[in-house]
Amino acid sequence: MSARRSFDARVRDALADPHLKIAIERTTGNARTKRAAAILSWPSYPAVRDLARDIKDHVIANLDHYLVQFERNALASGAQVHWARTGQEACAIVVDICRKAGVRSATRAKSMLGEEIGLPHALADAGIERVETDLAEHIIQLAGDPPSHIVWPALHKTREQVRALFLARHHDPGALETVEAMVASARRELRARFQAADAGISGANFLIADTGAICTVTNEGNAELTTTLPRIHIVTAGIEKLVPSTAHAMALLRPLVRSATGAELTQYTTFHCGPKRAGDRDGPDAFHIVLVDGGRTRMLDEGLAEMLRCLRCGACLNHCVVYRHIGGHAYGGTYPGPMGSVLTPIFDGLPQTRDLAQACTLNGQCQEVCPVAIPLPTLLRGWRDRSWREGLEPATVRWAVRAWRFVALRPALFRLVNSVAVRAMPLFARGGWIRRMPLAGGWTDHRDLPRPAARTFMAQYRSQRP
Amino acid sequence: MTDARSAILTAVSASLSRRRGGQPAPDPDSIAAEAEALRLRAYATRPDRGPGPLDVSFMERVVSPGVAATAERVAGLADFPVVVRRYLAAHGLSPSIALQPHPDLLALDWSGIETHDRPGLDEPVAVGLALGGIAETGSLVFHSGPDAPTLFAFLPVHHIVAVEANRLWRGLEDYADAGAGHPRNVNLVTGASGTTDIEGTLVRGAHGPGHLHIVLIGGAG
Numbered sequence: 001m002s003a004r005r006s007f008d009a010r011v012r013d014a015l016a017d018p019h020l021k022i023a024i025e026r027t028t029g030n031a032r033t034k035r036a037a038a039i040l041s042w043p044s045y046p047a048v049r050d051l052a053r054d055i056k057d058h059v060i061a062n063l064d065h066y067l068v069q070f071e072r073n074a075l076a077s078g079a080q081v082h083w084a085r086t087g088q089e090a091c092a093i094v095v096d097i098c099r100k101a102g103v104r105s106a107t108r109a110k111s112m113l114g115e116e117i118g119l120p121h122a123l124a125d126a127g128i129e130r131v132e133t134d135l136a137e138h139i140i141q142l143a144g145d146p147p148s149h150i151v152w153p154a155l156h157k158t159r160e161q162v163r164a165l166f167l168a169r170h171h172d173p174g175a176l177e178t179v180e181a182m183v184a185s186a187r188r189e190l191r192a193r194f195q196a197a198d199a200g201i202s203g204a205n206f207l208i209a210d211t212g213a214i215c216t217v218t219n220e221g222n223a224e225l226t227t228t229l230p231r232i233h234i235v236t237a238g239i240e241k242l243v244p245s246t247a248h249a250m251a252l253l254r255p256l257v258r259s260a261t262g263a264e265l266t267q268y269t270t271f272h273c274g275p276k277r278a279g280d281r282d283g284p285d286a287f288h289i290v291l292v293d294g295g296r297t298r299m300l301d302e303g304l305a306e307m308l309r310c311l312r313c314g315a316c317l318n319h320c321v322v323y324r325h326i327g328g329h330a331y332g333g334t335y336p337g338p339m340g341s342v343l344t345p346i347f348d349g350l351p352q353t354r355d356l357a358q359a360c361t362l363n364g365q366c367q368e369v370c371p372v373a374i375p376l377p378t379l380l381r382g383w384r385d386r387s388w389r390e391g392l393e394p395a396t397v398r399w400a401v402r403a404w405r406f407v408a409l410r411p412a413l414f415r416l417v418n419s420v421a422v423r424a425m426p427l428f429a430r431g432g433w434i435r436r437m438p439l440a441g442g443w444t445d446h447r448d449l450p451r452p453a454a455r456t457f458m459a460q461y462r463s464q465r466p
Numbered sequence: 467m468t469d470a471r472s473a474i475l476t477a478v479s480a481s482l483s484r485r486r487g488g489q490p491a492p493d494p495d496s497i498a499a500e501a502e503a504l505r506l507r508a509y510a511t512r513p514d515r516g517p518g519p520l521d522v523s524f525m526e527r528v529v530s531p532g533v534a535a536t537a538e539r540v541a542g543l544a545d546f547p548v549v550v551r552r553y554l555a556a557h558g559l560s561p562s563i564a565l566q567p568h569p570d571l572l573a574l575d576w577s578g579i580e581t582h583d584r585p586g587l588d589e590p591v592a593v594g595l596a597l598g599g600i601a602e603t604g605s606l607v608f609h610s611g612p613d614a615p616t617l618f619a620f621l622p623v624h625h626i627v628a629v630e631a632n633r634l635w636r637g638l639e640d641y642a643d644a645g646a647g648h649p650r651n652v653n654l655v656t657g658a659s660g661t662t663d664i665e666g667t668l669v670r671g672a673h674g675p676g677h678l679h680i681v682l683i684g685g686a687g
């Protein structure tokens with residue numbers, strides 16, 4: 001992953017990429033339009049959002065209770081339950097299961113938790129062949145890229161780039177002149193790999209406490225082929241994925257899927273409960289569930305409990321003005337965008353990731369579209385605050401904030417500075433927009449600045465006051 | 467990993483206790499009561515599909531653009547093979563099907579069609595019987611079992627599925643509440659397989675079936 005380079009350097013790379021913004025806009029634009037239509041046609045959505053938030057808060061407030069209940073029921077279904085404090089522990093458990101069962105090849109259905117804990121690397125280190133089966137994950141596995149979006153991991157690739165990749169790497173690609181042909185080629189390429197795998201590894205969208213089942217949602221059908229054909233199914237899931245019952249999962253599925261893709265339900269919503277039963281003709285002989293903490297209990301203690309509501313729908317990414325400019329890779333963590341900027345400091349440490357919270361405009365779009373009403377801007381401000389208090393902000397930033405404070409506390413000086421700015425800035429404007437201005441290159445190199453109003457807010461306020 | 471288990475549970479309980487300001491943890495009965503109140507709240511917020519009969523609303527939903535299956539209705543299950551024969555002919559498919567080993571299907575007259583009970587990796591056509599359907603979303607419900615292997619819904623290119631009109635639920639919770647049992651796999655299938663992974667463009671037939679044909683058995687019509 002590109003985390004070794006500085007955030008600024010990664011952002012520069014992203015902004016200089018001529019294809020990236022086109023690719024991001026094609027997918028997120030589509031997602032925003034479809035989500036908006038789905039929400040608009042559902043008048044009770046505000047109440048749904050409150051309910052979704054309350055279900056998640058109820059689970060988090062009783063997390064220990066539900067963990068124990070889930071474990072009991074999962075064991076009763078014949079599943080084997082494992083617990084991992086860290087991502088490293090979780091990977092070690094998965095690799096150990098694979099080694100003991102003589103697994104040489106494992107198919108994977110897309111799981112962001114798997115990425116979070118570094119499972120792809122752990123499998124590679126253990127010499128286990130990893131076959132990504134979600135189309136987007138297949139694309140980025142061939143390209144050697146990390147995911148750049150939590151729902152569309154290959155969103156940074158244009159169709160032209162996918163075509164070139166498949167032509168070079170698929171065994172029987174054909175001409176690949178349409179997206180349909182590319183999808184068909186991937187289907188042919190992966191068909192036999194599903195059957196050849198010894199283990200299938202998935203994540204879970206929900207862990208159902210009262211049945212011990214895990215729920216996955218997919219559109220392609222790859223998850224079910226991954227979990228049904230091999231002799232072992234391994235699930236890795238964060239402990240916050242619990243819900244009390246199947247009915248509660250249903251109530252969360254509606255806002256989850258609408259927020260993610262604008263559909264009412266994914267094509268395949270599957271509840272997996274234990275291994276193959278007597279008389280079953282298919283299904284895995286062994287079913288393992290690895291419950292991963294990986295910083296989640298720490299989030300409870302560090303004022304980030306609300307972040308544990310997250311359903312990983314990706315709506316905050318699609319609506320974020322920053323994500324839409326720089327894409328997922330510039331964030332340098334597993335999770336990009338607003339939710340990623342809140343989560344990454346937990347996983348990678350604030351000193352290495354303090355730029356993420358600073359790279360937010362605090363326009364509030366993310367919170368508005370979040371189906372579980374996570375106050376993302378507030379949580380991001382929390383990281384900024386902590387970064388300041390812990391002395392992580394560089395001297396230039398501290399100096400600039402102090403200078404601003406000095407001016408802001410002196411109203412006459414504040415007004416003077418503002419009135420100089422509104423007089424000076426229009427000198428650089430052409431047709432309502434400023435394309436270039438001294439000291440503003442950081443902004444104007446990549447977008448225009450609107451020409452300011454003719455008079456300052458205070459001047460207008462004084463003249464309009466009765 | 468007993469250590470990890472107790473470490474996680476201890477840390478979670480300690481953290482929750484701090485959040486409650488040292489108050490004791492709620493007892494299981496009050497947690498259950500709170501969960502039940504949340505469950506009941508879902509009913510008032512469900513998408514309104516109008517007051518029409520379940521079978522009509524189910525049929526509308528399965529052919530809606532979001533689900534985009536094809537569908538037809540016949541009077542009884544005995545008519546199902548006729549529909550399958552017609553479908554095979556209309557799509558230029560050879561008369562060979564993977565037939566879900568359900569006794570009700572095995573009892574039908576499949577003359578003229580070769581049937582086998584295991585779908586191949588690239589099975590052209592599988593024919594099955596759903597446990598039921600959900601009108602709200604146009605979903606078919608499959609419960610895995612000896613007479614309903616999971617792979618029938620995922621391996622074929624064409625999946626033709628019969629569902630009885632008297633086995634429809636209004637919404638997702640109605641299915642969940644019906645206590646239809648807890649099989650190894652519950653598969654809610656809502657349309658044919660699709661992907662939007664390349665530039666957000668929807669393409670059908672990603673890994674699962676490219677075509678889903680639903681045959682509603684009985685009902686008012």
